[in-house]
Amino acid sequence: MSNQIKTFIFLAFLTAIILFFGRALGGEQGLIIAFILALMMNIGSYWFSDKIVLAMYQAREVSEQEAPFLHQIVEELARKAGIPKPKIYILPQDVPNAFATGRNPNTGVVAVTEGILKILSQEELKGVLAHEIGHIKNRDILIQTIAATLAGVIMFVASMVRWAVIFGFGRSDEEDGGNPLLALVMAIVAPIAAMLIQLAISRSREYLADETGAALCGNPEYLASALEKLDAYSRHMGAAQVSPATAHMFIVNPLRGESLMALFSTHPPIQERIRRLREMRYSF
Numbered sequence: 001m002s003n004q005i006k007t008f009i010f011l012a013f014l015t016a017i018i019l020f021f022g023r024a025l026g027g028e029q030g031l032i033i034a035f036i037l038a039l040m041m042n043i044g045s046y047w048f049s050d051k052i053v054l055a056m057y058q059a060r061e062v063s064e065q066e067a068p069f070l071h072q073i074v075e076e077l078a079r080k081a082g083i084p085k086p087k088i089y090i091l092p093q094d095v096p097n098a099f100a101t102g103r104n105p106n107t108g109v110v111a112v113t114e115g116i117l118k119i120l121s122q123e124e125l126k127g128v129l130a131h132e133i134g135h136i137k138n139r140d141i142l143i144q145t146i147a148a149t150l151a152g153v154i155m156f157v158a159s160m161v162r163w164a165v166i167f168g169f170g171r172s173d174e175e176d177g178g179n180p181l182l183a184l185v186m187a188i189v190a191p192i193a194a195m196l197i198q199l200a201i202s203r204s205r206e207y208l209a210d211e212t213g214a215a216l217c218g219n220p221e222y223l224a225s226a227l228e229k230l231d232a233y234s235r236h237m238g239a240a241q242v243s244p245a246t247a248h249m250f251i252v253n254p255l256r257g258e259s260l261m262a263l264f265s266t267h268p269p270i271q272e273r274i275r276r277l278r279e280m281r282y283s284f
Contacts, residue, residue, distance in 0.1 A: 003204045003205070003207050003208035003211070004208065006200075006204045007143060007201055007204050007205065007208075010147070010197050010200055010201045010204065011146065011147065011150065011201070013193075013197055014147065014150035014151060014154065014194060014197055014198075015150065017154050017190050017193065017194060018150065018153055018154060018157065020186065020190075039149060043145075047103060049101055049102075049103065049141060050101040050102050050103070050107060050109050053099075053101055053246050053249065054089055054101070054109065054111065056246065057091045057092075057093070057111075058091070058092055059089040059090065059091045059111050060089060060090055060092070061087055061088065061089050062088050062089065062090050067088065067090070069122065070088050070112075070125075070129075071085075071088060073122075073125065073126050073129050074086060074088055074110055074129055074133070077126070077129055077130050077133045077216050077217065078108075078133060080216050081133050081134070081136075081137045081212075081216055082137070083105035083108065083133070083136060083137055084105055084106055084108065086100070086102065086108035086109055086110045086133065086136060087108070087109045087110070088109075088110055088111075088112075089109060089110070089111040089112075090111070090112060090113070090114060090117075091111055091112070091113045091114065092113075092114060093113040093114060093115055094113070094114060094115040095113060095115050095233075095234065095254065096113055096115040096116035096118070096119050096120070096229075096230050096233050096234070096252075097112075097113050097115070097116060097230070097234075097250045097251060097252055097254055098110070098111060098112040098113065098116055098128050098129070098131075098132055098250065098251045099111050099132065099246075099249040099250045099251065100132035100133065100135040100136050100140075100249070101141060101249060102136060102141060103141055103142065104139065104141075104142070105136055105137065105139070108133075108136040110129060110132045110133065110136075112125075112128070112129075115233075116128065116230070119229060119233060120226055120229060121225075123219070123222045123225075124222055124223075124225050124226035124229065125226070126217045126222055127213060127214070127217050127219075127220075127221075127222030127223030127224075127225070127226045128213075128223065128226050128230075128251055129217075130212075130213035130214070130216040130217040130222070130223065131209050131210060131212075131213035131223055131251055132209070132213075132251065133212075133213070133216060134208070134209040134210070134211075134212030134213040134216060135205070135209045137212060138205065138208055138209065138212060140205045140208075140209065143201065143205060144201070144202065144205070144248070147197075147198050147201045147202075148198065150194070151194040151195065151197070151198045154190055154191060154194040155191050155194065158186075158187040158188075158190050158191045159187075161184070161186070161187040162184060162187045162188070165180045165181075165184040165187070166184075199265065199266055202248045202266045202267070203265070203266070203267060203268045206267055206268055206273070207268060207273070207276065210223060210273055210276065210277055211276075211280070214277055214280050219281075220277040220278065220280040220281050221277070221278065221281060223277055224273075224274045224277040224278050227251075227252070227270055227273055227274050227277075228270075228274060230251070230252045230270075231252065231270045231271075234252055234254070247266055248266035248267070252267070252270065253265060253266060253267040
């Protein structure tokens with residue numbers, strides 16, 4: 001529940017920034033244009049996200065005959081989650097990782113790399129798959145799309161505010177206390193704040209998927225042990241060939257070596273995730 005509340009608060013912050021810019025611009029036309037452009041960009045990615053990312057990584061759907069153990073685990077977890085059984089795909093990559101996609105539970109997809117199938121035990125794999133099904137159950141693709149849309153509006157409106165202040169199209173100091181200098185400062189700071197909030201939402205949803213996954217598989221240690229193993233292998237094998245645009249989807253950040261600070265990471269620190277999961281053992 002705490003991570004759900006955090007997500008709501010982060011989205012509220014993004015909305016508040018947009019409202020501030022609406023006042024700074026002195027009208028609604030800029031906001032309307034920004035919303036239309038942001039929706040056009042993000043609805044398309046939301047609607048076709050599963051097809052785009054699966055094609056990007058040359059993922060192949062596997063039948064129940066090809067991978068009976070995978071289908072058995074996914075079917076059991078989906079039943080516990082109260083969602084339709086997701087499709088199962090395998091990525092031809094040796095780096096161990098996994099992700100989930102699909103715009104809603106009815107179109108859910110769980111994808112795992114060939115590498116993860118080689119190194120995890122059945123219990124650890126169950127923990128990973130439970131985490132991914134947690135993303136589907138919690139509708140995280142939708143949440144991320146909303147966050148991306150709001151952040152996109154802020155980026156667009158911030159650009160409009162900067163040009164408006166530079167060319168004197170904003171409100172004057174006498175009109176409702178409007179301050180062009182403050183608007184300009186906010187137009188520089190707000191996009192950075194929007195990006196940080198968007199990343200914070202991503203980290204919050206990872207924590208929530210960990211909690212949901214632990215509850216679905218019935219033992220937080222399954223996922224904690226899997227994360228330890230995935231962390232060790234990723235350190236040894238290095239970064240995978242992954243697009244930064246999709247890095248947030250994976251259970252372990254495949255580009256973490258490129259992250260200068262945790263603040264700018266799409267994932268929470270793995271050791272913190274493991275600690276939280278192991279603390280959950282006492283509630284089971």
